[in-house]
Amino acid sequence: LLVVASIIHKPSVNRTLSLSTMLSTRFLSRTTTARFTLARYASTLVVSEPLLEGGIVSPATQSTVTAAQQVSSGDDISLLIVSEQAPTQVPEGVSKIYHVACGDLLSETVAEAIKEVASASSFEYIVAPASKFGSTVVPRAAAMLSLSPVTDVIEIVSGDTFIRPMYAGNALAKVKATDATKFLSVRPTSFEKAPLQDVTMDVEATTVTPFTKSKWISEQVSKSDRPDLGSANIVISGGRGLKSGDNFVLLEQLADKLQAAVGASRAAVDAGMVPNDMQVGQTGKVVAPDLYIAVGISGAIQHLSGMKDSKTIVAINTDAEAPIFSVADYGLQADLFEAVPELTEKV
Amino acid sequence: HCSKYKVLIHIIKYTPYQLIMKILVGVKRVVDYAVKVRVQNNTVDLNNIKMSLNPFCEIAVEEAVRLKEQKVADEVVAVSIGPKQCSETLRTALAMGADRAIHISTDLRTDYMELQPYAIAQIFQKVVEQEQSDLVLLGKQGIDSDCGQTGPMLAGLLGWPQVTFAANIETDGKSMTVERETDDGTETIQIPALPAVITCDLRLNEPRYATLPNIMKAKKKKVDTLVAEDMGIDLTPRNEVLEVFEPPPRKEGIMVDDVDSLLDKLRNEAGVIE
Numbered sequence: 001l002l003v004v005a006s007i008i009h010k011p012s013v014n015r016t017l018s019l020s021t022m023l024s025t026r027f028l029s030r031t032t033t034a035r036f037t038l039a040r041y042a043s044t045l046v047v048s049e050p051l052l053e054g055g056i057v058s059p060a061t062q063s064t065v066t067a068a069q070q071v072s073s074g075d076d077i078s079l080l081i082v083s084e085q086a087p088t089q090v091p092e093g094v095s096k097i098y099h100v101a102c103g104d105l106l107s108e109t110v111a112e113a114i115k116e117v118a119s120a121s122s123f124e125y126i127v128a129p130a131s132k133f134g135s136t137v138v139p140r141a142a143a144m145l146s147l148s149p150v151t152d153v154i155e156i157v158s159g160d161t162f163i164r165p166m167y168a169g170n171a172l173a174k175v176k177a178t179d180a181t182k183f184l185s186v187r188p189t190s191f192e193k194a195p196l197q198d199v200t201m202d203v204e205a206t207t208v209t210p211f212t213k214s215k216w217i218s219e220q221v222s223k224s225d226r227p228d229l230g231s232a233n234i235v236i237s238g239g240r241g242l243k244s245g246d247n248f249v250l251l252e253q254l255a256d257k258l259q260a261a262v263g264a265s266r267a268a269v270d271a272g273m274v275p276n277d278m279q280v281g282q283t284g285k286v287v288a289p290d291l292y293i294a295v296g297i298s299g300a301i302q303h304l305s306g307m308k309d310s311k312t313i314v315a316i317n318t319d320a321e322a323p324i325f326s327v328a329d330y331g332l333q334a335d336l337f338e339a340v341p342e343l344t345e346k347v
Numbered sequence: 348h349c350s351k352y353k354v355l356i357h358i359i360k361y362t363p364y365q366l367i368m369k370i371l372v373g374v375k376r377v378v379d380y381a382v383k384v385r386v387q388n389n390t391v392d393l394n395n396i397k398m399s400l401n402p403f404c405e406i407a408v409e410e411a412v413r414l415k416e417q418k419v420a421d422e423v424v425a426v427s428i429g430p431k432q433c434s435e436t437l438r439t440a441l442a443m444g445a446d447r448a449i450h451i452s453t454d455l456r457t458d459y460m461e462l463q464p465y466a467i468a469q470i471f472q473k474v475v476e477q478e479q480s481d482l483v484l485l486g487k488q489g490i491d492s493d494c495g496q497t498g499p500m501l502a503g504l505l506g507w508p509q510v511t512f513a514a515n516i517e518t519d520g521k522s523m524t525v526e527r528e529t530d531d532g533t534e535t536i537q538i539p540a541l542p543a544v545i546t547c548d549l550r551l552n553e554p555r556y557a558t559l560p561n562i563m564k565a566k567k568k569k570v571d572t573l574v575a576e577d578m579g580i581d582l583t584p585r586n587e588v589l590e591v592f593e594p595p596p597r598k599e600g601i602m603v604d605d606v607d608s609l610l611d612k613l614r615n616e617a618g619v620i621e
Contacts, residue, residue: 143503
C-alpha cells in the first residue's frame with residue numbers, strides 16, 4: 001500500500017509525506033477508493049473569521065477557502081468556526097466544520113481553539129485570512145504550535161512556496177516554508193471568493209479552554225448598508241483634501257449612487273476625520289476593487305500599497321504633481337468640491 | 348550585614364503598595380517611511396538609505412513614557428535588535444524618555460530577509476524573562492517586513508494576555524482597559540492584571556519630538572549590549588526568502604479634462620460604470 005501510495009502521490013514539489021500521514025486511516029481510505037490523481041493529498045484547516053449575521057461566513061473566509069484549495073489537493077478542507085451561533089452557510093469545498101460554540105470573542109481563545117484543533121489532528125496546512133482578526137490570532141497560535149507562519153500571501157506558487165509583499169508592496173518576496181505544517185494567512189483580494197453553500201457537511205462540536213486573563217467588554221461597530229470595504233466592487237476614498245470629516249458626506253452621496261464602499265487615507269484618519277476601519281493602505285486595509293476613486297488624496301507610498309491592485313483607478317486632485325496621478329488610469333485635475341457633486345449628479 | 352537587613356525592612360515597610368510597572372518597548376530600526384525602496388541583486392538595497400525609528404515603535408515609546416509621567420510605570424526599557432547603528436535608534440527612544448536601553452547586536456537583516464518574527468519573538472521572550480517586565484509595548488508592525496507578528500507571537504510564547512492595534516489605553520497601574528481597532532470598528536478589552544503584551548496602532552498617540560536637552564541627557568543613559576547569536580536561540584529563518592522582485596508596473600494612465608470625459612471613459616472604455 002505504501003508503494004502504491006508513493007506512485008500515486010508523486011509530488012511535483014519537494015515534499016515528502018511523513019510516515020504517520022501515510023499510515024493514517026484518512027490517507028489510506030483515500031488511496032483505496034482509487035483516487036488516481038497526481039495531486040498532493042493534504043489535509044487543511046481553514047480558520048474562519050467571525051460569522052456574519054445569520055451564521056454566514058465572511059467574504060474574506062470565502063477567499064481563504066479558495067487559497068486553501070489552491071495550495072492543497074482540495075480534498076480535505078476543514079473549517080474552524082469559533083462563534084456562539086451555529087453556521088448556516090459556508091464556502092463550497094469545505095468538507096467538515098469544527099464548531100466551537102463559544103460567545104467569548106477574545107483573540108486568545110480563538111488562538112487556543114486553533115492550537116487545540118491542530119494538535120488533535122495532523123494538518124498539512126492551516127490557512128487564515130490576513131485581516132486584523134487573522135493577524136491577531138495567527139501569530140499567537142503559531143507560537144503555541146512552534147510554527148513560523150507566512151503571512152499576507154498574495155500568490156501560491158506551489159505547495160511550499162508563496163509570494164508575500166514587503167516594504168509597502170514595493171518588494172515582493174518568494175518564500176519557501178520549511179515547517180512540516182505550513183501556517184499561512186492570505187490576502188483576500190488575491191483570491192476569488194468560493195461560492196457559499198448551505199451547511200450540510202459534518203459539524204463537529206468542539207470545546208476550547210477559554211482564556212481567563214483578559215475580558216471582552218464591548219464593541220463599537222458602525223453599521224452601514226454600504227458594501228464591506230475589503231470586498232466592494234467600487235471604492236471611493238477621501239484624503240486630506242476633504243479638509244474635514246463632515247465633507248465626507250460628498251463621497252457618501254456618490255457612494256450611495258454607485259453602491260460603493262467609502263475608504264480613507266491614513267492622513268484623513270490621522271486628522272480624526274474618519275474612523276480607523278476606513279483606512280486603506282500599507283497599515284490599513286488592502287483593497288482591489290474594479291473601480292477605485294481617490295479624492296483629495298496625494299498618493300503617498302503607504303496609500304498606494306493599499307489600492308494599487310485595483311482594476312481601474314481614478315484620481316481627483318487639484319495638484320497636478322500629486323503622486324496619485326502616477327498610478328491613476330484616469331486623472332482629473334479639479335476641485336473635488338465641484339467635481340464630486342457633479343459626478344454624483346451625472347453618474 | 349545587619350544594616351543592610353534594616354534597610355531592606357525599611358524598604359518593605361515603607362514602599363507604598365502600588366504596582367511597580369516595568370515596561371519593555373521594542374524599537375525597530377527600519378527604512379524611513381518616505382523612502383521608496385529599490386530591488387537590486389535579488390534583495391532590497393539598503394546601502395546609503397535613510398533609516399529611522401519605525402513609526403509604530405515610536406508610538407509605543409511615547410505611550411510608555413506617558414505611563415511613566417502618569418506615575419503608573421516606574422521604568423521604561425527600550426530594546427532594539429540589529430547592527431551597531433541601532434544605538435542611534437535607542438538614543439532616540441532614550442531622548443523621548445526611556446530610562447535605559449538594551450541593544451541585541453546582530454548583523455543579520457531584520458527586514459524578514461534573515462531574522463524573522465519567530466526568532467525575534469524568542470529573543471524578546473528571553474529579555475522579558477531577564478528583565479521581569481510587566482508590560483511589553485510594541486509597534487503593530489514594522490514598515491519594512493510588514494509582518495505584524497512579533498507582538499502576538501511573544502504573547503503566545505509567554506502565555507500572556509495580548510491586545511493588538513491598541514487605539515487607547517487606560518490604566519490605574521494594576522488593570523488596563525484597552526480600546527483596539529478591529530476590521531469593522533473598535534472593541535474594548537480589559538486586562539484585570541498584568542503582565543500583558545500590547546501592540547500600538549496609529550491613533551494611540553502622537554509621539555513627541557525629542558528636545559535638545561533630552562537628547563543630551565540621553566547620551567548619559569545606560570545601553571547594555573547582548574549578542575543575538577549567543578542567546579541560545581535558533582536564528583535561522585524557517586521561511587527561506589528565495590527571490591525578491593519588484594511588482595509589475597501599472598500601465599500608464601491619462602488625464603481627462605472634465606467630469607463628462609471621465610464618465611465617458613468609465614462607461615465606455617473601462618466599462619466599470621453603466
